[in-house]
Amino acid sequence: MSDSKGSTAGDGASVAAIESRLLTEGNLRALGVVAVLGLAVLAFLGLSVAPPDRYQGDAQRLMYVHVPTALMGFTAFAVTTAASGLYLWRRTRNPRWDRLAASSAELGVVFTALTLGLGMLWGKPVWGEFWTWHARLVTTAVLLFLYLGYLALRRMIADPGTRARRSALAAIVAFADVPVVYFSVDWWRSLHQKGTLVNGGRFDPQIHGTMLLALMWGFGAMGVAYAYLLARRFLLAAMEEGIEERMLDAAIAERLAEAELEQAAAFKATEVV
Amino acid sequence: MRRLAAEVLLVAGKDLRIEMRSRVVLNQVLPFGGLVLLLFAFALDPDRGLLPRVAPGLFWTAVLLAALLAISRSFAIESAHGARDGLRLSALDPAAVFFGKALGIVTELLALEIPLASGMFVFYDLEGQGWGILVLSSLLATTGLACAGAVYGALAGGLDVRETLLPLLLLPVVAPVMLAATRSWEAALGGTTADAWPWIQVMTVFAVLYAALGALVYGPLLEET
């Protein structure tokens, strides 16, 4: 793999001092290794060590990935919102918060989509169908769409300043909606449940022993994976913004050069006469 | 406060006057709503007695789709002839601009909903009852839609692909309104008006939330190049 010095700041894509000290290639690679190992151990725990569930059987093993990815999906959204707030607040305004918000949003899409997919794979053996209109599924689907809208908005705006500000506002406005969505859907769907809510998001409170261990490990492993991917994506964003700037500068320089030539030619024309 | 109200009416009045002269909502959006109701009848076969049962959902779907057009239109008129710059330079309170925009959209939507609902009562063969809840829930839902729409219309405003971007941004956000409005109408039409109250609360919370957000967000939103 070529030496990707993602954190060097010699090109105007200024990555701040803290970032270049913390997010070094060495640290990131170590984090990546930890993430992979963590997931491998999780697979071992979830697929082999933990016993099958009393009621759900082996399908329950999907919970060890499904629940952590769901948690990461929500965490990513929270990070996006917090970073957006930091960007909008004048005292902490800095382009890096915008980059963090965007990076976390992309990860949020990945984790939330994965959550839905895993939930569907769990639902077929346990409920008999790939999809039901359970509150938790519906709200997760809405969350996914909120993310997609945020990313679509970003893609439509070329100017970095406008893009940062508008998407930050969009993130916060969407975040305010999440509790309303959650409660209204929860209330809606709970009316149609017989008895207590049994859904994929909540684990049996009697879970213990190796099952609990596997689940807890899952939170940790997914958390590390999220952090690693976020760091990589964040650095990439900084680099790509630097390239954007560079291209803009180049385009401006080009135009200036053209203008000078035009002026010189016009001047010459007047001279000849 | 009086100054704010005056500015709000100024902005709303401007939008409505433009509408009255161009008649886009009247000539295009209203027929669109009617068409949607017609198409639902094609899709759902009136003979199977399904239509009256799903009428509230269909109504609010039609309103939502029409609202997307109305909101889009509300911000399209701002991109012509440097109107956006005009708004910014006018030193109007940004919150007033927001409320004015939202008020204009509410007015247009209500003007849409009344003929649409009447048409639906007739053509889908509905029994009219629970009028109080029907009216209250419609007012609340429309206000919520307009406030959220004014926020997202401005966020997506000035961008070339506003037509496809706005629905993607707005629809997930207003899902609770759709839900609550439909359930309220079902309760009203079904004679179980007590069931509507929690949904009325949801819509009230939503409307207040987005009214507040809009007032806050329009300041930073308008101040850009």
Added chain:
Amino acid sequence: MENAEYVFTGWALTGVVLFTYAFRVARRTRRAARSLGRGPEPR
């Protein structure tokens, strides 16, 4: 293992998605590093 097809599909899906995303970011990072390393280029 009962329902093994669902369980293994799910776990495989998780691995595939996460690794694919990681590789995508890595590839774009390499491309960006090269682009930055080359210095200002008139287009």
